[in-house]
Amino acid sequence: MILLAEVIQLDWWDLCLSAGMVLVVGVLSLLLRLGIEKRLAVASVRTVVQLLLIGYVLMWVFRHHWSIAPLAVVMVLVAGYDAVKRSGRAFAGMYWLALLSLIASAFLTTIFVTGVIVSARPWYLPQYFVPLLGMVLGNSMTGISLCMDHLLEHLSARRAEVEVELALGATRWEAARQPLQQAVRRGLIPLINRMMVTGIVSLPGMMSGQILSGEDPNNAVRYQVMVMFMIAAATALGSISVALLVCRRLFNRRHQLRADLLTKRT
Amino acid sequence: MAKDDSSQPAEANGAVLSFAATVSAAPGVPLLRDVRIHLRAGRIVGVSGPSGCGKTTLLRGICGLVDADGAEVRLHGQTPDEHGWPVFRRKVVLLNQRPVLSEATVRENLARPFCYATAAGAFDENEAADLLDRLTVGRRRLDQDAHSLSVGQQQRVCLIRALLVRPDVLLMDEPTSALDADAVGAVEREIRRRAADGLACLLVSHDRAQVDRWCDRWIDLRPHMTEHARAAGEEGA
Numbered sequence: 001m002i003l004l005a006e007v008i009q010l011d012w013w014d015l016c017l018s019a020g021m022v023l024v025v026g027v028l029s030l031l032l033r034l035g036i037e038k039r040l041a042v043a044s045v046r047t048v049v050q051l052l053l054i055g056y057v058l059m060w061v062f063r064h065h066w067s068i069a070p071l072a073v074v075m076v077l078v079a080g081y082d083a084v085k086r087s088g089r090a091f092a093g094m095y096w097l098a099l100l101s102l103i104a105s106a107f108l109t110t111i112f113v114t115g116v117i118v119s120a121r122p123w124y125l126p127q128y129f130v131p132l133l134g135m136v137l138g139n140s141m142t143g144i145s146l147c148m149d150h151l152l153e154h155l156s157a158r159r160a161e162v163e164v165e166l167a168l169g170a171t172r173w174e175a176a177r178q179p180l181q182q183a184v185r186r187g188l189i190p191l192i193n194r195m196m197v198t199g200i201v202s203l204p205g206m207m208s209g210q211i212l213s214g215e216d217p218n219n220a221v222r223y224q225v226m227v228m229f230m231i232a233a234a235t236a237l238g239s240i241s242v243a244l245l246v247c248r249r250l251f252n253r254r255h256q257l258r259a260d261l262l263t264k265r266t
Numbered sequence: 267m268a269k270d271d272s273s274q275p276a277e278a279n280g281a282v283l284s285f286a287a288t289v290s291a292a293p294g295v296p297l298l299r300d301v302r303i304h305l306r307a308g309r310i311v312g313v314s315g316p317s318g319c320g321k322t323t324l325l326r327g328i329c330g331l332v333d334a335d336g337a338e339v340r341l342h343g344q345t346p347d348e349h350g351w352p353v354f355r356r357k358v359v360l361l362n363q364r365p366v367l368s369e370a371t372v373r374e375n376l377a378r379p380f381c382y383a384t385a386a387g388a389f390d391e392n393e394a395a396d397l398l399d400r401l402t403v404g405r406r407r408l409d410q411d412a413h414s415l416s417v418g419q420q421q422r423v424c425l426i427r428a429l430l431v432r433p434d435v436l437l438m439d440e441p442t443s444a445l446d447a448d449a450v451g452a453v454e455r456e457i458r459r460r461a462a463d464g465l466a467c468l469l470v471s472h473d474r475a476q477v478d479r480w481c482d483r484w485i486d487l488r489p490h491m492t493e494h495a496r497a498a499g500e501e502g503a
């Protein structure tokens with residue numbers, strides 16, 4: 001690592017000044033009667049408290065490597081819940097399918113990255129493992145959520161089309177192919193769009209962070225490329241796996257579509 | 267035409283398809299109790315019963331798109347499990363009342379079943395074109411987007427799609443509900459032709475005159491209706 005310049009440390013006074021910017025927004029909201037000042041205040045306080053807490057947690061984890069296990073478990077459980085909660089349709093057990101896909105995709109890619117590419121020793125070195133797992137989880141979760149939502153919507157709204165295929169002798173996987181393809185595509189599109197414009201429209205957050213904290217931009221770029229590819233792999237794995245698991249659950253051995261298992265959520 | 271007392275054991279002999287089950291709308295909501303149907307090659311059997319009594323569910327139960335309670339189904343003496351469900355459904359094709367076609371040309375829609383692993387032969391475009399002509403849709407529609415056709419035309423395209431896979435049994439749910447008199451006549455002639463070639467048919471129709479014209483015998487579902495079916499029928503009426 002080459003330090004280009006001495007990193008300028010932020011002190012508490014700097015943070016108070018930055019809070020001033022939010023305060024200006026709050027005043028504007030009051031003057032223009034936007035009605036967002038309360039939510040803005042709550043959100044600001046939450047940002048501070050949550051980040052302070054995670055800062056302390058990270059410091060603790062960096063010192064006690066064993067504690068990475070419970071931290072990773074909590075991260076995965078929360079991400080799994082988040083992946084299913086926005087879906088317009090639900091069925092019993094969908095959380096577990098999302099969780100399984102999330103665990104498989106996120107841990108496989110993160111361990112490959114920390115263990116083989118970055119070659120951190122040990123592979124669960126928290127400085128690498130925690131932020132990388134966080135990024136992978138966040139993205140894989142979005143992919144799984146979009147994919148599952150789209151798939152369930154297709155299987156209920158366009159049930160007749162799927163059943164016509166079954167009625168004409170398609171196997172369940174033949175009948176599931178089109179919904180499956182479209183759902184996986186839906187899960188991956190936001191990520192591919194982001195990869196298309198990355199570095200042009202905005203600098204990725206991680207790269208900006210590294211550069212701000214004094215990292216050589218070349219190295220920051222290399223890290224960012226690796227992170228993008230890691231996220232792509234995890235999102236694709238997660239989407240494909242959840243789509244396959246959902247189809248396996250909603251089509252039974254008699255090659256029926258069990259659309260009756262789906263309930264609409266409000 | 268004879269009203270069918272379908273429990274005659276003699277009819278089980280020589281039946282292409284035999285079906286016995288209780289048909290339910292959902293677990294614990296039986297609609298039709300102890301329905302028995304035997305279909306023989308070349309015969310058209312009609313099914314009648316009030317709206318909402320479960321005729322459509324019955325057809326879906328026969329081809330196994332939904333489970334029927336205690337279902338005993340035999341096609342050529344073998345259960346669907348022995349045939350394999352996709353193979354069974356290719357031989358016992360369901361024709362929905364409401365036409366369902368995907369957003370593609372008529373040709374692609376008609377060729378679709380020949381992409382499946384259960385497909386026996388290849389898509390025969392000449393046969394498809396001839397059928398489009400005979401059913402007064404016209405072969406020039408082959409390249410047209412299926413969704414741009416009228417509902418009546420779509421209904422006939424669905425019938426053609428079903429006939430092209432050469433099933434042994436055709437389950438028809440109000441197959442002419444969206445057709446004018448000329449088209450009904452064309453469909454009727456085609457179904458009779460297929461029956462003469464050995465196709466076994468089950469026809470659900472509200473039109474008593476049609477059932478009289480088409481069918482060799484008919485099954486009255488009223489004695490099989492449960493209280494749920496009667497309640498559903500009153501709601502529908």
